[in-house]
Amino acid sequence: CPFYSVFYEGRCFTGKCxxxxxxxxxxxxxxxxxxxxxxxxxxxxxxxxxxxxxRGQQYILERGEYPEFQRWNAHNDHMGSCRxxxxxxxxxxxxxxxxxxxxxxxxxxxxxxxxLQGRCFTSNCISSIRVYGDGAWVLYxxxxxxxxxxxxxxGNYCNFSEWHAQNPNIQSIRRVVNYF
Numbered sequence: 226c227p228f229y230s231v232f233y234e235g236r237c238f239t240g241k242c243x244x245x246x247x248x249x250x251x252x253x254x255x256x257x258x259x260x261x262x263x264x265x266x267x268x269x270x271x272x273x274x275x276x277x278x279x280r281g282q283q284y285i286l287e288r289g290e291y292p293e294f295q296r297w298n299a300h301n302d303h304m305g306s307c308r309x310x311x312x313x314x315x316x317x318x319x320x321x322x323x324x325x326x327x328x329x330x331x332x333x334x335x336x337x338x339x340x341l342q343g344r345c346f347t348s349n350c351i352s353s354i355r356v357y358g359d360g361a362w363v364l365y366x367x368x369x370x371x372x373x374x375x376x377x378x379x380g381n382y383c384n385f386s387e388w389h390a391q392n393p394n395i396q397s398i399r400r401v402v403n404y405f
Contacts, residue, residue, distance in 0.1 A: 228269035228309045230286070236262045237292045248308040251277040261304040264291040270310040270361070270401050272376045273297070277305040283389065285310075285363050285376055285401065298374065310401055311378055316358035317400045319377075325352045325384040337399040340368040351395040354382040361401040364388065368396045376401070 228247050234240035234257075243249075243257040252259055259277075266286050275281040284297045286307075294302045321341070323329030332346050342349055356362060356379050366372035375388045375395075385393040 228271075229267040230269070230271060230307070231265045231267070232257065232261045232304070232307075233263040233265075234258065234260050238263050238265060238290075245307060250279060250306050250308075252305055253277065259305045260302045262294055262302050264297070266291070271307050272310060273304055273307040275299070275301075275303045275305060279306050279308055281305070282373065283375055285374060287401065298371075310361045310376065315360070317360040317362070318357040319362050319398065320355040320357070321346065321351045321395070321398075322353040322355075323348050323350055327353050327355065327381075327383070334398060337370075339370065339397050341396055341398065342368075349396050350393040352385055352393045354388070356380055356382075363399050363401060364390075364395045365397045365399075366394050370397050370399055372396075 230245050232243045232245065243252060243255055249255065264286060266288050268288060271286040273284045273286055284299060286297055291297050318335050320331055320333045322331050330347065338344055354377055356377050361376055361378045364375045364377060375390055377388050382388050
């Protein structure tokens with residue numbers, strides 16, 4: 226199965242568990258409360274949300290083990306839904322624009338960047354994005370892949386609200402590569 230994860234109520238993979246093989250819009254509908262303290266991602270890459278219906282804060286989970294919620298940068302154990310990240314291959318390309326509707330300063334990346342403002346980008350405001358190629362990207366509000374995160378897949382995002390951000394502050398980006 227290309228997508229498989231197990232969510233646990235307790236830390237270190239204990240307590241009640243929920244096995245997921247694809248998108249799940251509401252953990253409670255599957256008899257699982259919205260408390261997740263550990264996760265095993267057996268395959269695939271996932272976007273998890275702290276509320277049902279793919280809403281709220283986003284977390285990227287790639288193949289591996291997460292014995293406690295701090296390991297996926299969460300501030301609490303709330304999780305209500307998840308969906309798979311559609312990966313198509315190994316080619317990555319993203320264009321970041323300072324203005325909405327692909328206006329203003331533009332910088333293109335094919336690799337991770339821990340600090341955008343250190344690489345020719347004069348502003349920390351990213352207001353629109355074009356994602357080309359096969360892979361997905363994670364945008365972070367702070368340098369060095371920290372802070373609130375947002376996941377973007379192939380497509381055009383005319384303004385920051387389209388990737389569910391509350392503001393255009395993005396300071397680092399990385400590719401989603403660990404998905405098989």
